[in-house]
Amino acid sequence: MGDNTTLIDSLLHRLSTAFKIRDLGKSAFFLGIETVTTPDGMILTQRRYMRDILQRAGMSECKSLATPAAVTQPVSQSTDPFHNPTHYRRLTGALQYLTITRPDLSYAVNRLCQFMHTPTEDHWGLLKRVLRYIKGTLDYGLRVSPSVSSDIHAYSDSEWAGCPVDRKSTSGYAVFLGTNLVSWVSRKQRTVARSSTDVEYKGLADVCAEVTWIVSLLRELRLCSSTPPALWCDNLGATYLCANPVFHARTKHVEVDYHFVRDKVSSGEFQVHFVSTKDQLADIFTKPLPAARFGTLRSKLNVVCHQPCA
Template sequence: MTDLLSRAGMLDCKSLTTPASVTTSAVPAANPYDNPTHYRRIVGALQYLTITRPDLSYAVNRLCQFMHSPTDDNWAMAKRVLRYIKGTISYGLRITSSTSTAIHAFSDSDWAGCPIDRKSTSGYAVFLGSNLISWLSRKQRTVARSSTEAEYKALADVSAEVTWVVSLLRKLGLHSSEPATLWCDNLGATYLCANPVFHARTKHVEIDYHFVRDKVASGDFVINFVSTKDQLADILTKPLTGPRFTLLRDKLNVVSHHP
């Protein structure tokens, strides 16, 4: 992190409490950034940092969407992430011994959140016991026509990830054989997983999203509703205010190494 700040010439910058602003949108301005190679190097290094810093995932994913032609606004967004890093230089992902081997995962989406192409952003966080072991923040490939569809796509993403985690644990002889619990904050999406009747709203949902329903029917997964207030994957889909961001970062076990 110190090397990254040094390369950007920001070792003495002022720190910020969040990596992304809730007020400015990511619409690129007309004026291109005069050193795109520098932008790509910094953002590429930030991608490596997300391996131990899930709290940066959303902001870095957004920066990566402008690699081909970054603008001055994009560079300003990158500098904001670096100023956040400056204030959290001792932070990292904490892994502790856990008595539970149950898998539970949170999935969320920010419906039509991108102001450029109106695609949604999916996010998920997978826990093994009390430890975060897998996470993702990614723009969806297609435009969702409803918030239920966007959430269902996010559920399909996390279902594929949890299926892989379960198969890995089985090979290691560590799987508890309990069904994995998936938490979603959209009632429509949770009902859809158990009840295949919502025809009018779901005719346009592509077939692979029904992968989730098969997993629920076979008893591999249990899908539960969680209120937006308790949705941990919220931090992976949109910019948040300082207090909310700090609360969710703590729940993802991203903490300072210096007590």
């Protein structure tokens, strides 16, 4: 990658003298991901892949839904096993690949993956709801556009004891390079947290590690910004914990490796700021949301609709 056409052509020429290569030109369709050019950039979409998943599930003509997860339908501990667990695992695995261009599916797919070993009829119902949401958003994809800024800012959020089965918390983050979403995750934490501050601080530790890697990659590409990355969290206790060593007296039970966030902040490499829950973009990765709230956050993550190609 680069912005010097002469150097790129020279490199391709030198490679062609040693290897048999073919220049395919601009990317259009690669590993199931289609590139749709727009006036302000491009959209990465997996329309064909989504249609294939619906066909494999026998739901090509199903009715669509506005969200992939219901707010009022928690995961139950049903003992009625699903009659075809292999089919469940295959579809859930396929949905994991779909999250490459659809961050709005991350929470719902992560929840489905937690029951791969023994799926029940209830879990199959959750999977079908995700597929019905996909049916109504076939023309959605991840927008990538030129950005005047190369600053990194990340949103971290956690839902304390959100799982009704084991009371473990779900964390999520979204990392932006300028205006473009470049990394995101939704994951259940491995241990039960004692407070909301604990779980939010663990979420900050996860996004801190991710941003550290992204900064390292950008430095290799000579695209690093002089401005320290900004991490946004909606828990005041966690933000204080990052900056105030005295506050650690209240959190001696927190694992030591979490505290590297404070070291990053004290050295000036990162800045941690408070953001209101209303403006917390990572909220979409931690819990089911009402349709209006879900749609707002989806658009802010640059998951947008495009006109299908003729």
